[in-house]
Amino acid sequence: MAASPVLPKLVGQRVKRREDPRLIQGLGTYVDDIKLVGMQHAAFKRSDLAHARILSVDVSEAESMPGVEAVFTGAQIAEFVAPMPIGTPFPSPDHHAVAVGTVRYVGEPVAVVVATDRYVARDAADTIVIDYELLPAVVDPEQAMTGQPAQIHADFENNLAVALVPSGTGVSADLQTVDDTAVDKAFADADVVVSQRMYNQRLAPTAMEPRGVVAQYEPGKDTMTIWSSTQNPHILRSFIAALNGMGQDQVRAIAPEVGGGFGAKINIYGEEYVVAALSKRLGIPLKWAEDRSEAFLATTHGRDIIGYLDLAATSDGKVLGMKLQLIADIGAYNMLLTAAIPTLTMMMANATYDIPAIRTTLTEVFTNKTPTDAYRGAGRPEATYFVERGMDMLARELGMDPGELRRKNFIQPDQFPYATQMGAVYDSGDYEKALDLGLKNAGWDELKQQRDAARAEGRLVGLGLAMYVEVCGLGPSSSLPTGGWEHSQVTIERDGRISATTGASPHGQGNETTFGQMLADQFGVPLEHVTIHHGDTGVVKQGIGTFGSRSQAVGGTAIHLAGGKVKEKMAKFAAALIEAHEDDLVFENGRISVKGVPDSGKTFAEVAGYAYVPVPLPEGLTPGLSEEAFFEPANNTYPFGCHISLLEIDRDTGEPTLLKLVAIDDAGNLINPLIVEGQIHGGLAQGIGQAMIEEVRFSEDGQPLTASFMDYAIPRAADFPRFELDNTVTPTPVNPLGAKGVGEAGTLGSTPCIVSAAVDALSEFGVKHIDMMLRPEKLWRIIHGGQS
């Protein structure tokens, strides 16, 4: 008998993504690639005003156009589509999928056309005439809080979506009592206090694939299939079923290839509800594919939060207390998770530091802008930015090295699990180790010398450093209204191949590869023999989805547990076939055999075949090899790291150039370091984009000024230096894999370390803080004092 090839262990190896060959060859199937017999197309007529009363909507010309099946105004849609539900426990105004009575941001749908093709639908939508009464708009959240000049929702006085939520030291769990004694004492005892208003600007998530949805209601079966570019098909299914008066058993949701989400495809959108409801009402398959112009207006934006920070410390750099007052501009409506995102900023205000007293407050404000929701990092980059910029200002105030100031305040390794002032329990960490590796890899002292030498030549060069800790692996069900678990079913097919499902719905995270690596190792079979099924509620029984850097830590663990169950059963079949004891068996190199005696066993496929035709059936066993598992972690995970940057500013033009970026990230145990690096690269790109070139802007009357890639900049590969990545490994005790999650990490450390580098570069001009983005003109004005 020929010896079996020796299969290498794959977990921990740099395995190339199995997804990429099809994606880069154009062989993926995205929503807009789906074509069904009889399918029609929807187009939305959208508001071009930021705030107006709808006096009339004339659809007569659209209705008369050849190829137009139907036209619906918001009021007509509202007759059969209820206001959209949200996923947070905060009070929320009615939000109709298509506006009824009033429009509140540019891009809000006002009517919808159904036609035989996309072009006819768009032509018809263009003919719809809307008579508006213009209302005053408000785009500045602090102005909106005065209730002037616009009152956006009737029952939300002064445009307050969330009036004021306190958190931190001395705040009771029910938020009813607030004791300021400890915070006041910290500030009274302080030698130095730094205070700064900072703005974390509004961003457009800009996934390469815009949104899209196809719905097919089958009247004969009373079932609905909905394809959508979503991060969470199971959540989509629940909401679509509920709003269409159907059971979850009657709705199948499919997320085919999803070309990026970045948090903006968690939300269930009005277009999804409307397309599903119209497919049911009209009895036809219906498609809507968002175009890029719509995506800039109608896909949720991210961030847009003001932070007033006060940091109290002793003269030798021990932080005694912190106050952080947050004002979040959430735009015109509450979306699925909108109201919860800034609460994550509060939750992570403790950062990596052992701060004795913290008071945060949060106010959320409606404005006449596109609604916000999750965007990569979702609340945590904001916290990191505010606190780390504060630490940098404190270091500068005290004349301390920014690394040494942080070292003095770290939560220590022996303090974990560490209960923060903000109510989080950090699972594990060794922040000093990450700092030390960052300083070593960056060559911190040499960089300082380089910087000083460059300055001596008249160049404006600065160094920035930031630590971060984020909350990932969301999370126990107590922290997520959707449930905080993940599900998997692992099946050994009759031919010995492996099918596994995951409720995590990857859209760029590479889980077909990482989960495949895990199962290949678990069963000792080639990676090519494992298929990971995802993104289809008809195939994947249960799931939550992919967001909050949870797919590996939570979804990966469910796969691991389901695999373990089926392996146990398979070992029993193998034991019967080989006539050995199951505890003596090993699964390796495509065989199941007695440990140390490879020739003793059977091939994996032989044992699988036996399990499905079990003659004789071993006592106590049922046929088949398919097991499932739910996994709910007891806690979130808290990855962390240290980012360092070197940046130069052109004295004549104010243009900043990033010269160096060193990132140390600790995501616990890594399944595939290559994919982890890819995730960090993507996160860094978006973090650097925020720091340097990305910003959504509106005019005072609410007109979007950056609604295309001609005006909204996103970074290009050539804008970056070669990222210098490294990692420390501090496994989490929260799951058996020890994996923490890494998808958002790059967005956290990058923004403060780059802004701090810019402040350092311009220190000769006495500047203390610069709001993002680092617009060249802004920097030029600092350099030239506003003089040309």
Added chain:
Amino acid sequence: MIPSVFEYERATSIDDALAKLAATGGAGKLIAGGHSLVPLMKLRLNEPTTIIDIARIPGLAGVREDDGLIEVGAGTVHHDVATSAVLRDQCPVVSDTAATIGDPQVRNRGTLGGSLAHADPAADYPAMLLAVDAQIQLQGPAGTRAVAAQDFFQDLFTVDLGADEIITAVRFAPVRAAAYAKLYQRASRFAIVGVAAALEMADGVISSARIGLTGALSSAVRLPHVEDALVGQAPTAETASNAAKGAGTSLSDVNGDLHASEEYRRAMVSVFTKRAIEGALARV
């Protein structure tokens, strides 16, 4: 991003293109790379009834030498301008300018003629063509004509080009001592300010200078006050600095927008004028 309905025709020669264009009665548009026209059509800011594809007309693309002059066909894509051995050798400012346009995808499709016909006030080519004193070659029902770059760029998206005419090429005498310097708008990669400088030397001093500016005003212009300050001067850094100082100060109606205020643009005109002159001096 969904254009309204239009017809597509492909022209086989310039005469064929002109005939097809005339047949549309003013409602048609020529298309080559489509990098100016297609975005406008997708936004329905321009709704031609017919687009006439001139990209495959033989001879419309390419860089030719002709009796001491260089002629670049209007159908030449930016990438080919950027990498032309003839241009790199004899008039590198033309290649340098093309290399700053957009990104590789844009440079592989967008054409010289398309950019000139569209005349975006922040396009790169116009500043350079002013500096090399190019002639724009046009053909129409009445025959051919040539327009000096200085007369061609008239206003915002407005050039001396009849609705029934086609740009066939640009011609210029090569000038080595020329350079283009540009402040990028980071989203579009157009010029917030772009300045091209072309210098000629005689007897150890600058005998002739042409400075073209784009991005700052409603169309590309020459900067005679800077040119005058250069002529007769020694080719030194100090000359560049003195001539560029205040280059933007005397301009009226300078653009201000989200990306750069009027004040900042004005200041950048001086900065990039200096850089362009320095670049040209480095090639003297």
